[in-house]
Amino acid sequence: MPLELPRIQALCFDVDGTLSDTDDLYKEKVRRFFPPFLFGNPDHAARRFVMWAEAPGNALLGLADTLGIDDEMVAVIDWLSRHRHHSAKKFLLVPGVDEMLAQLKGIYPMSVVSARDEKGTMRFLEQFDLVKYFDAIVTGLSAKHTKPYPDPILFAAKKMGVKPEGCLMIGDTTVDMRAGKSAGAQTVGVLCGFGEKAELLRFGADLILETTSDLAKELIRD
Secondary structure, three states: OOHHHHHOOEEEEEEEEEEEOHHHHHHHHHHHOOOOOOOOOOHHHHHHHHHHHOHHHHHHHHHHHHOHHHHHHHHHHHHHHHOOOOOOOOOOEOHHHHHHHHHHHEEEEEEEOOOOOOHHHHHHHHHHOOOOHHHHHOOOOOOOOOOOOOHHHHHHHHOOOOOOEEEEEEEEEHHHHHHHHOOEEEEEEOOOOOOOHHHHHOOOOEEEEOOHHHHHHHHHHO
């Protein structure tokens, strides 16, 4: 279903796979371990492996949905997100993100809503001079629980001075979609990260974009 544009008062952005583009680099590094004679689609297999390694919550949530233990798995994901070590990996910016944020700055208050630790989040934002675009930066320990609980979005909404249902959560995983829906927000799933269209839609994405940089043209209509 299309976005209800009049409802949108503020934007919440995930980081890994949404603003930061490192997934393809890791996929190419591990692809050689997925030979075509064993895997019909080596690119897809390598991508799913990277998803398991870098975003275990996304993969676990899909498994939990299949087994019917969603609530229990959400608690496990929350614990893992808070306690796992985030590597000091090299950051890349999703192409066009800087320009998109510049277009939307001043039209909507914007926040980062990431499960990553504060140090890693700030290092990425400062590397690409993105801090200036955001009114709130919410990381893995900012709220009582992290995504897929709604707490980080509720926290960001309060910081931005809007109601949670007025937020638009933009992310690349089912964890982002579930957090957004739990908070009463609308959601946009982007395909430049870990998620795939079918699973993002299944977990409630209101709109699917090929890349985060396409967001401005969806929100700014002549």
